[in-house]
Amino acid sequence: MLDIRLIREHPDVVRRDLKKRGTAEKERLLDGVIAWDQEWRTAMTEADALKKRRNEITRAIAEAKKAKKDTSALQKDATELPEKIGALDAKSADLETRVRNGLMRLPNLLHESVPVGKDDTENVEVATWGTPRTFDFELKPHGELLEALQLADFERARKIAGAGFVYMMGDLVRLDQALLSFALDHLVKVGFTPVFPPYMMHRDAYEGVTDLGEFETVMYKVDGEDLFLIATSEHPIGALYKDEIIDEGQLPLAFAGISACFRREIGGHGVDTKGLFRMHQFNKIEQFVFCRPEDSWTWHEKLRANGEAIYRALEIPYRVVNVCTGDIGTVAAKKYDIEAWYPRQGKYREVISCSNCTDYQARRLNIRAGKVGGDKFTPHTLNSTAMATSRGLVAILENYQNADGTVTVPKVLRPFMGGQETIRAGTPR
RNA sequence: GCGGGGAUCGCCUAGCCUGGUAGGGCGCUGGAUUGCUAAUCCAGUGCGCUCUGCGCCCGGGGGUUCAAAUCCCCCUCCCCGCGCCA
Numbered sequence: 001m002l003d004i005r006l007i008r009e010h011p012d013v014v015r016r017d018l019k020k021r022g023t024a025e026k027e028r029l030l031d032g033v034i035a036w037d038q039e040w041r042t043a044m045t046e047a048d049a050l051k052k053r054r055n056e057i058t059r060a061i062a063e064a065k066k067a068k069k070d071t072s073a074l075q076k077d078a079t080e081l082p083e084k085i086g087a088l089d090a091k092s093a094d095l096e097t098r099v100r101n102g103l104m105r106l107p108n109l110l111h112e113s114v115p116v117g118k119d120d121t122e123n124v125e126v127a128t129w130g131t132p133r134t135f136d137f138e139l140k141p142h143g144e145l146l147e148a149l150q151l152a153d154f155e156r157a158r159k160i161a162g163a164g165f166v167y168m169m170g171d172l173v174r175l176d177q178a179l180l181s182f183a184l185d186h187l188v189k190v191g192f193t194p195v196f197p198p199y200m201m202h203r204d205a206y207e208g209v210t211d212l213g214e215f216e217t218v219m220y221k222v223d224g225e226d227l228f229l230i231a232t233s234e235h236p237i238g239a240l241y242k243d244e245i246i247d248e249g250q251l252p253l254a255f256a257g258i259s260a261c262f263r264r265e266i267g268g269h270g271v272d273t274k275g276l277f278r279m280h281q282f283n284k285i286e287q288f289v290f291c292r293p294e295d296s297w298t299w300h301e302k303l304r305a306n307g308e309a310i311y312r313a314l315e316i317p318y319r320v321v322n323v324c325t326g327d328i329g330t331v332a333a334k335k336y337d338i339e340a341w342y343p344r345q346g347k348y349r350e351v352i353s354c355s356n357c358t359d360y361q362a363r364r365l366n367i368r369a370g371k372v373g374g375d376k377f378t379p380h381t382l383n384s385t386a387m388a389t390s391r392g393l394v395a396i397l398e399n400y401q402n403a404d405g406t407v408t409v410p411k412v413l414r415p416f417m418g419g420q421e422t423i424r425a426g427t428p429r
Numbered sequence: 430g431c432g433g434g435g436a437u438c439g440c441c442u443a444g445c446c447u448g449g450u451a452g453g454g455c456g457c458u459g460g461a462u463u464g465c466u467a468a469u470c471c472a473g474u475g476c477g478c479u480c481u482g483c484g485c486c487c488g489g490g491g492g493u494u495c496a497a498a499u500c501c502c503c504c505u506c507c508c509c510g511c512g513c514c515a
Contacts (some may be wrong), residue, residue, distance in 0.1 A: 041477095041478060041479065042479085044477080044478065044479095044484080045478070045479065045483090045484090047484080048477095048478075048483060048484040048485085049483085049484090051483085051484060051485085052483060052484070054495080054496080055450085055483095055484090055496090057495065057496090058449070058450090058495065058496045059449080059450070059496095061449075061495060061496070062449040062450085062496080063449095065449075066449085071495085074495075075495045075496095076495090077495085078495035078496080079495065081495075082494085082495080082496095244439095245439065247439090371439095371457060371458070371474095372439040372440085372456070372457055372458090372474075374457065374458055374474080375458090
């Protein structure tokens with residue numbers, strides 16, 4: 001959420017940003033917000049004047065009663081006030097809600113370095129690492145490979161939960177856990193605190209973290225309860241300090257979230273229709289930071305560096321793109337995607353999304369920082385994937401596939417798998 | 430799920446019965462004073478606005494009233510006990 005004061009004082013800045021995004025609809029919303037805000041303040045000022053009058057009369061009555069004087073004249077004066085005040089309050093409450101709702105639907109201000117573009121094809125490559133391995137055999141689709149090795153059962157998962165779910169088994173489970181442990185260890189080493197968050201959240205908390213209106217159709221909701229399954233641990237961690245004041249001495253706060261993630265979106269897997277690439281449920285280690293405003297751009301680079309370090313350690317080639325206006329979404333001021341190389345698909349695909357949300361998320365969540373009794377400020381929040389195992393697993397299954405249908409375990413993961421060097425077949429069922 | 434008790438400013442607490450400007454303590458910030466890592470005193474310490482001023486704020490919403498922290502109704506959450514339970 002943008003600061004209404006920014007819109008009042010520098011509407012041109014906000015408008016220029018919306019033009020950069022190319023969203024005419026949001027520009028109209030901005031016009032509405034500006035007009036409603038003006039009307040709101042007018043109505044409120046009128047109501048306040050009447051309330052002042054009411055308070056004066058009320059005090060006069062209290063005084064008169066104390067002095068045992070007659071108060072009927074005063075009470076007569078006050079009789080018509082409640083109705084007028086009520087009408088103005090209702091008007092101003094309605095306008096305030098409109099302003100608030102409008103603000104909640106305006107996107108964050110973009111960082112100046114964000115490229116203009118219509119969709120992900122216009123993201124700008126800013127770094128590459130590694131040389132794609134060449135294969136002298138034809139790579140198997142990872143889904144078929146896993147079924148052949150008895151390590152994943154998509155069919156039975158479909159039977160009991162539908163498409164987009166899987167029973168992972170045997171060494172695939174160990175590989176998944178190894179990826180999680182490796183990524184979590186890496187973050188702990190650089191000072192992050194691990195967090196196992198709730199997997200479900202109330203609507204109001206969710207609205208604080210993101211614009212549910214844009215995502216509700218892809219969220220899982222618990223029937224009959226005000227609970228949404230989390231799409232990422234970014235969300236419960238972001239909401240951790242909702243409605244609180246963080247002591248500024250505590251900043252920066254860096255968390256490594258670990259959780260399953262639930263998303264209804266499912267669609268293209270690229271060249272392979274069956275597989276782990278886009279799932280309704282997957283596991284993820286997430287980086288999340290609360291920091292001082294002046295430090296957030298430094299942190300953004302640190303989170304990106306952590307993500308790159310993890311894929312470098314796995315020896316999987318990747319590139320980094322600066323995500324353009326058409327692909328960046330509502331809450332981020334700037335976003336890097338790290339895209340791993342998928343040899344079977346012959347292209348780079350997103351495995352990490354690294355965002356600086358500046359003060360946008362914190363303001364929606366009513367999180368402030370400072371000293372109690374002292375000046376407060378709105379902290380900045382950042383988030384980045386460290387490891388989403390679904391895509392990480394696919395990257396390994398493609399990049400480390402061998403001609404004999406086995407898969408080599410990346411060196412850095414072996415300590416987490418008892419030194420095992422090769423993925424073995426599971427027990428036939 | 431049932432019964433009982435609660436929710437007051439960052440934290441703790443008074444006020445509620447009997448309606449009439451929400452008081453105190455702690456912590457924090459600033460200042461005064463004092464030769465000593467201390468004490469004492471003063472002020473500030475929620476939100477909003479078109480800001481010398483005014484309005485709002487007692488978990489949330491509604492009602493009664495000239496006036497509600499206080500009375501009435503609904504809801505949420507927390508605590509204790511019982512029940513159930515992977």
